[in-house]
Amino acid sequence: MALFLTGLIIFFGAHLFTGLMRAPRAAIISKVGEMPYKGLYSLVSIAGFVLIIMGWKTADASVIYTTPYWLRHVTHLLMLIAFILLTAAYIPAGKIAAGAKHPMLAGVKIWAFAHLLVNGELRSIILFGSFLAYAVIDRIAVKKRGETGRAAGPVINDVIAVVVGGAAFAAVAFYGHKYIAGVALF
Structure with missing residues (x-):
């Protein structure tokens, strides 16, 4: 469990x-430059x-709660939305990105x-709870800095976000999840 928690502290730190x-x-960027800072951060x-x-693998996998099977369907729908938001974060802004203001953070929160x-x-509670807490904290920080997101662009950007995000969701759900997380979804 120590290795797992240390990783979380380093990553989120x-x-x-x-x-x-x-x-x-x-101050660090002014001393070393932007690219070396980004390299070190990475x-x-x-x-x-x-x-x-x-x-x-060695982290405590004690079951704290179990949920009804039907919640898996809700999770799949939320994951589709998360993939669309994550895609919208990396393409020119459409109405989805503008509406979410910070689609990457919104996607991480939903994920x-x-x-x-x-x-x-x-x-799992520690892992996903950490990601959720981080995304909430960072969204608050972004809002305090006055960053309002991107202006809405053409609808084609939303179409691209939905198509690419939907395809990425399908690829992970039907094929990749068993390799990423060790659990086949379907």
Whole structure:
């Protein structure tokens, strides 16, 4: 469990430092440059992520709660929405991205919440709860900084977000989830 928790602390520590500690972040960037900072941030984040993965198998999998089977259907619908939002974050803005203001954070919140609906073992609660808490904290920080998101672009950007996000959801749900998480969904 220690390796798993250490990974979470490193991963989210790096992310929270970047999102919340703007003055120290700016000071580091002014000293080392933007690209070296991004490289270091990426390396620290990857190290934390690797520790999370390595610690997962030995983390406490005690079942805290079980949920009714029908919640899996709700989770699948929420995951489709999360994939569309995640896609909208990385393409030119449409109405989806503008409406969500910060589609990446909205997608992460929905992804984490959806997984908490159907994963009641301790390590899953810690993992997905950490992602949900991080996304909420970062969204509050972004709002306090006055970042309002992107202006809405043409509807074709929404069509692209729905098609690509839907295809990515289908690929993960019907094929990739068993390789990513070790659990086949269908």
